[in-house]
Amino acid sequence: MRVFLRFCIFFITISIQAQGSISGNFSPTKDFKWLIAYELTPNGERYTKDTAVKDGAFTLEMPVTAQAGMYRLVYAVPQDEFYIDIIYDKKEEVKFNFDLQDGLTITNSIENKWYNEYFSKITTAQDRLLEYYELGKDSKKEYMTILKELQTLQDTYEENHANTIAHKFIKANRSYLPTEYENLETFLKNKKQHHFDHLTINDPILQGSNFLTDKFASYVFSALPVNITTKEQLFTEVIKNVNVTASKIANTSTGFQVRSFHQLWNIADANGMAEVQDYIFKNYLKKVAIANNDQKLVDELEMASRLRIGAISPNITWEINGKKKSLSTIDPAENYLLIFWSSTCSHCLKELPTLHKELKEYEDLKVIAVGLEDDAINWKKVSATLPAFNHAIALGKWESDYAKTFGIQSTPTYFILDSEKRFLAKPESDKEVVEFLEN
Structure with missing residues (x-):
């Protein structure tokens, strides 16, 4: 028994x-x-x-x-x-x-249906409220009807779907709703003040999804004063929001903090907010990434910042007849073209001679071609056939300092710089190089 x-x-x-x-x-x-x-x-x-x-x-x-x-x-x-x-x-x-x-x-799956149904309906209702403000409507009755619909939707889904995983997201998504009419400026101010009220930041399931990181991004880049008129004002307000968000997640795991700050960094990058990117990286992301033993991410982001459009190119040096030359001291030009190639690369041997010929008509352009090589023997022979280019060599090929500094993954790789040696474009081929210079 x-x-x-x-x-x-x-x-x-x-x-x-x-x-x-x-x-x-x-x-x-x-x-x-x-x-x-x-x-x-x-x-x-x-x-x-x-x-x-x-x-x-x-x-x-x-x-x-x-x-x-x-x-x-x-x-x-x-x-x-x-x-x-x-x-x-x-x-x-x-x-x-x-x-x-x-x-x-x-x-x-009833639970997945609830989850998707809730977010679809609440988003539609929230859009109606935003549309009310955007269209400058003044009907208090319509305004209160929209608020009531939002409140009813939220309450109904929270009450009917308790003790489920979906409920975690539904409850955390509860947002600020006025009890009476508010103009847009007052509404946005109050909405920002109450943004974190219902976010259960330490819930591991919410942390694992994109939900919380998306909420942080919404706060950082959208919870802004309506009277911003300059880029400087915008960046100042966004950085303030970054600091508030950082204080909210200070006691979470380093892995979650890395994900949160990395997403903010990516959004700043996509929107051309270099100052915000640098602030996030220097003040938060680099520290938590190192604490999380993620040196690879640190290296990748440092390289991305180093090579982003608008950044001044790292220096390159070479010799001509025993005299040292460098990108930083080269004669002024309207544009500079950096080419990373190899004398053993078939694509390079096909593209570079054609490009060498086509670029002769561009008098205010200087070309620096960096050979990523195992040795200098073949490089000397091939580079001699491209006399209009300034030639530098990087022994060690993919492990060379230049390959690492410029993040070279394949050859040929092209960078076009402006007169101040700032990155303008990163063409994918010799044809794209010519097209960019023509336009």
Whole structure:
């Protein structure tokens, strides 16, 4: 009897921890071949499982050890662009259809349906409020109707879907709503003041998803005064918001802080806010990345800042007839072209002679060609056939200082500089070089 009892207890335990699954159908079928599932954690993505997609269909039998939470299903590269985020609660079998044009349709998961339905409806209602302000409407009745709809939606979804993973997101998404009419300036001021009221910043599931980092980004780049008129004012206000956000996440894990600050850095980069980028990196991101043993990220961001459009190029030196020359002291010109090539690179041997010929008509252009080489023997022969270029050599090829400083991943690589030797463009080919100079 005792043996039987132990067997039953063990069997029940195994049953409770039984595997669940995520399955679905992709369209067009020819565009989907493989799927990788990652658990989203505060410190980043954790590989869970992968499977082939056959004729547009797949089934992921989730491991028994898989935790309930948010999972990212990556279906193409780059992985940070082509993915679907799904709630996996270990209770439901998750099924969906995904079409590249029509998007995601959940077919067999009540919790995922709630999640998507809530955010769709609340976004539509919030857009109505923004539209009210943007159109300069003055109907107090319409205004209060919109507020009531927003309040009812929020309350209904919070009350009806408690004790679910979806509820964590729904509750944390509760935003400021006035109790009476407010003009736009007052509304934005109050909305900003209450932005963090309902964000459960230490919740690991919220930290693992994009939810919190998106909320931080919204605050930093959107919670701004309406009377900003200059770039300097904009950057000042954005940096103030960065500091507030930093204070809110100061006690979270370093991995989560790295992700949060990195996203803010990326958004500043995409919007040409170099001053904001540098501030985020120097004051927060570099410190937490080093604390998180992520020197690779530090190196990548330092290189990105060093090579960004508008930055002054790092120096390059070479010799002509025994005399040292450098980019920093070269004669003035309207433009400079940096070429990183190799005498053993077939693409280089095809593109550079053609480019050498075409650039002869550009009198106010100076070209510095840096050979990434294992030795100087072949480089001397080939570079001699391109006499209009200034030639420098970087022994050590991919491991050379120049290759690392300029982040060279392939040859030829081109950079066009302005008269002050600031980066203007990074053409992909000799043809793009000529097109840029022509325009």
